Amino acid sequence: MSDAKIEISGLRKSFGELEVLSGVDQRVEAGEVVCVIGPSGSGKSTFLRCVNLLEQPTSGRIVVDGVELTDPDADIDAARTRIGMVFQQFNLFSHLSVLRNLTVAQRKVLGRDKRRAEETARENLRRVGLADKENATPAQLSGGQQQRVGIARSLSMDPDVMLFDEPTSALDPELVGDVLDVMRGLADEGMTMLVVTHEMQFAREVADRVLFMDGGDIVEQGSPAEVIGDPQRERTRNFLARVL
Numbered sequence: 751m752s753d754a755k756i757e758i759s760g761l762r763k764s765f766g767e768l769e770v771l772s773g774v775d776q777r778v779e780a781g782e783v784v785c786v787i788g789p790s791g792s793g794k795s796t797f798l799r800c801v802n803l804l805e806q807p808t809s810g811r812i813v814v815d816g817v818e819l820t821d822p823d824a825d826i827d828a829a830r831t832r833i834g835m836v837f838q839q840f841n842l843f844s845h846l847s848v849l850r851n852l853t854v855a856q857r858k859v860l861g862r863d864k865r866r867a868e869e870t871a872r873e874n875l876r877r878v879g880l881a882d883k884e885n886a887t888p889a890q891l892s893g894g895q896q897q898r899v900g901i902a903r904s905l906s907m908d909p910d911v912m913l914f915d916e917p918t919s920a921l922d923p924e925l926v927g928d929v930l931d932v933m934r935g936l937a938d939e940g941m942t943m944l945v946v947t948h949e950m951q952f953a954r955e956v957a958d959r960v961l962f963m964d965g966g967d968i969v970e971q972g973s974p975a976e977v978i979g980d981p982q983r984e985r986t987r988n989f990l991a992r993v994l
């Protein structure tokens with residue numbers, strides 16, 4: 751077997767009567783960047799949330815870095831620390847400094863001592879271009895800076911995989927570019943990334959593969975040039991005509 755970082759097979763998720771994911775199969779290789787596009791309500795967030803078991807799949811198998819998360823005996827908490835997740839909302843602790851925001855989980859969840867946690871935090875603040883903001887509180891930062899702090903916080907847990915759910919959707923347009931640049935940098939460093947995004951230009955430039963989701967299925971997938979540049983399915987074409 752090759753070095754798949756994420757293996758998803760037969761993933762189904764229903765909320766009551768509503769089937770939101772109707773049997774998704776995917777392999778994401780180490781270092782691969784996969785962008786997920788599709789209309790609102792198509793199941794993109796649910797798909798991402800199932801990958802780290804924030805949502806319990808109705809059925810199917812999720813394996814991340816060789817650990818089957820859907821195994822009832824799996825240590826989900828341990829496995830989940832290896833999966834970074836960045837949401838549209840930054841969810842920072844507003845009363846804590848940027849540095850403290852980055853050290854809390856390292857100390858609580860990974861048991862790192864203060865010095866080690868702060869070293870790692872500073873290294874990741876440099877990585878997102880915010881080395882000079884460690885003493886600021888979130889309210890003193892722009893939305894784009896807050897999202898970069900959110901990314902640095904995830905990176906401080908040394909994840910194997912990063913999941914992004916519309917990380918720039920809540921930002922003013924002029925702040926989107928800095929966040930995308932940080933994500934581009936991570937992709938260049940070889941991070942394995944699954945990214946739900948409406949930023950088609952980013953998907954075109956950075957994704958190795960694009961998945962188009964509609965109605966709980968992956969309707970079309972391939973390189974950005976294929977899916978965004980030359981879509982074969984009518985549903986994909988209709989969606990792109992609305993967003994491009």
Ligand code: ADP
Nearest residue numbers: 765768770788789790791792793794795796797
């Ligand atoms: P997307 O991210 O593509 O907009 P979502 O995964 O958020 O789509 O939602 C897909 C469908 O699942 C929507 O119809 C949504 O209303 C429904 N849904 C999502 N989460 C829940 C939930 N916790 N309970 C019930 N329905 C949900």
Ligand code: MG
Nearest residue numbers: 794795796915
């Ligand atoms: Mg969503």
